[in-house]
Amino acid sequence: MSKLKTKDPHIRELAALVSGPYSILYEREDLLAYDCDGFTIHKHLPKAVVFPNTTEEVAAIVRYCARHRLPFLARGAGTGLSGGAIPVNGEVIISLVKMKRLLEVDLENRRAVVEPGYINLKLTNSISDKGYYYAPDPSSQSCCTIGGNVAENAGGAHCLKYGVTTNHILGLEIVLPNGDIIEIGAGGIPDAPGYDLLGLFTGSEGTLGIVTKITVRILKNPEAKQTVLAYFDKVEAGSQAVSDIISAGIVPAALEMMDKTAIEGVESAAFPVGHPLDIEALLLIEVDGISAGIEEQIDHILTVCQRHHVREVKVAQDEGERARWWANRKTGFGAMGAISADYLVQDGVIPRSKLPEVLTCINQISKESGLRIANIFHAGDGNLHPLILFDARIPGQAEKALEVGSACLKVCADVGGSITGEHGVGIEKMNEMRYIFSEEEISAQTDIREVFNPDRLLNDGKLFPSPGRCVEVKLAKQAEKV
Ligand SMILES: Cc1cc2nc3c(=O)[nH]c(=O)nc-3n(C[C@H](O)[C@H](O)[C@H](O)COP(=O)(O)OP(=O)(O)OC[C@H]3O[C@@H](n4cnc5c(N)ncnc54)[C@H](O)[C@@H]3O)c2cc1C
Structure with a gap:
């Protein structure tokens, strides 16, 4: 470990928990690179970024944070589009990028075991010569991590036929918010007894635990x-x-x-x-x-x-x-970026049959707001991605883009769809959860979070709206016409 230039006891203690060089970042100019993810509208500086090498080091960091009541969160490649890895409470970021090994390939049983920082596309590249591949293919697959994919239940162009991440996860090793290490999923044994914790953790957006090892299903290349x-x-x-x-x-x-x-x-x-x-x-x-x-x-x-x-x-x-x-x-x-200074990606889902009318509504929202909207999306499974083009240098445009995004999601919810298909809720769509869930339905879910994350030190202020906070959408007029 290089010599630390700080007297902050937390930084010194955290650094001591991690072996090897480049174990921690804590100086402002270094932390700037971690003040947001792919959702760049909100920025917050973390307290520090720690780079563990092993599950035991992750657990030691988590135990330290829990003991000293320091908020913390996991980060993969930081390509998330809903702000899930943004340290809104000045968290200690636990970066998994050093845990990037392919641990095992078991062709006979069609599975592979990876560390969470392993890059999605590398898995297919590593097994393609043997005639196999890993199906979930987010467009960010050349840089996003499989740990981040599990947290967001990532999808991709080829998920229409083959299913999203949750359909390809067979087992997980997880560090819980109190530092305990558990394994779930029984490595893919069908109909394992007990609750389906794999289903619960996959897509929980880093709010229930930190994934440190992943067993995935691999498929034979199509003929x-x-x-x-x-x-x-x-x-x-x-x-x-x-x-x-x-x-x-x-x-x-x-x-x-x-x-x-x-x-x-x-x-x-x-x-x-x-x-x-x-x-x-x-x-x-x-x-x-x-x-x-x-x-x-x-x-x-x-x-x-x-x-x-x-x-x-x-x-x-x-x-x-x-x-x-x-x-x-x-x-x-x-x-x-070639046609606009900034853009905001939205991620609604609709029944396929509603595609023409929803696209008409989105077009109308664009005209009303004066912001251009491009649409690139997984049409086969009704997963829309309106890209709202704006210029953050013009006062008020970033706020308007958020408002337009919310209005697009209201249209999706009102035709019987959802507010996210693959990018997650994060901080971006917490309010919009009320478009599809009642207070009781939200409580049922936050009760589950309390079981695993009772002190709310892990990635708090994400996924669920605060009780009583009301949703304001000024540009939702189109939704009424659907
Ligand atoms: C150009 C572009 C295209 C994209 N295309 C797609 C697409 O087609 N489909 C799609 O689904 N997404 C897409 N995304 C979004 C993004 O790539 C995915 O959400 C991806 O799964 C995030 O992985 P990451 O490693 O970058 O995670 P991060 O952004 O670092 O983290 C995302 C969330 O996961 C949590 N997390 C990360 N690692 C762990 C871990 N080990 N344990 C527990 N929690 C963890 C974080 O706390 C955070 O809440 C795209 C993004 C970009 C920038």
């Missing part, structure tokens, strides 16, 4: 896959094609949509592929499985697209073309 790109003059036609593809009984591996503003963004950024700029919507559709059925599914998809007056539809000619289309889609959020 064949084909990818289709379809351009539509009208957004309604594209939306209707989405519904018709699914109701025809086809379950694509992925079914993604981008609207006109989103296309302008991706074509102005690092991975343009020549999409026309005057269309209103494009669909990126992938089917996979055994070779025998693929052509038939593609024919069916092409027919549905033709029925909805597609302007142009094409099938990827080779792996290179497919990869370019996906790079263009997966870098879509960041591409908004």
Whole structure:
């Protein structure tokens, strides 16, 4: 450990709990990099950032914080989009980035064991030569950690067919807020007795414990896959094609949509592929499985697209073309930086059949507010991502963007959907939890948090609204029209 330049006893004690170099950051200029995650509208400095190497070190840090009543939270790569890793109470951040080993690959039983700081995409890259992959593929997969994915129950483009993170987690090792270490999930033994703690911890947004080891399911690569790109003059036609593809009984591996503003963004950024700029919507559709059925599914998809007056539809000619289309889609959020100073990503879910009317409402909210909204989303499972474009340098625009985001979520809730599909609630959508849960339903959940986190030292002020705090949405007029 390098020599510490502080007399703060907590910093000195915490540093002593961690072995090796780079064990702790505590100086203001270092802490600035940890004052927010991908939700950049709110910023708070942590007390310190500690970098444990092992589960035992995590437990020792947690016990120290509990004993001295220091608030603390876990952090992976900090790509979260709802503010879950923001230290709103000046927390000690426990960064898991040094715990990044692939511990075991068990092809026979189709599982792998990783540390929480292991990067999502590295898992697929490590096993692809053996014909296997890890299915959950958030667009941030080249940098987000599997620990963060578990906390947020992350989704991704290919989760339409294969399910989100919770469907791929077989076991977890967890450090509880009192420093106890537990293992849950029985490593994937079906129908294990007792409560389904795996289901509870996956998606609990780092409020119940710190994940220190993860057993995941790995899948055999599909025998064949084909990818289709379809351009539509009208957004309604594209939306209707989405519904018709699914109701025809086809379950694509992925079914993604981008609207006109989103296309302008991706074509102005690092991975343009020549999409026309005057269309209103494009669909990126992938089917996979055994070779025998693929052509038939593609024919069916092409027919549905033709029925909805597609302007142009094409099938990827080779792996290179497919990869370019996906790079263009997966870098879509960041591409908004090419057309706007700032953007806020929203994450509502709706029944697929409501897609055309909800997109119309979002368009109306955009006109009312004067802020442009781009839509890039997982259309197949109704998981919308309105990207609200604003300029934080203009006074009032950041607040307006938040208000617009809330209004979009109200529209989703009012058509029977939800306020988050994969990015979590964090601090961003705590109030909006009231769009979908009653006070009693929220209490039932906070009671569970009390069991594991009674002193609320771990990641407090996230996920649930404070009792009695009322929701104010000024731009929710559109919701009434749905
Ligand atoms: C460009 C971009 C694209 C994205 N695309 C997608 C997408 O397609 N699908 C999707 O689901 N998300 C997406 N995200 C959001 C984000 O990448 C995911 O939420 C991801 O799971 C966060 O992982 P992380 O390692 O960055 O976690 P962090 O941001 O560091 O933390 C997120 C939350 O998890 C908690 N946490 C982290 N590690 C642990 C741990 N070991 N134990 C307990 N709690 C922990 C933190 O306290 C925090 O509450 C995207 C983000 C960006 C920036």
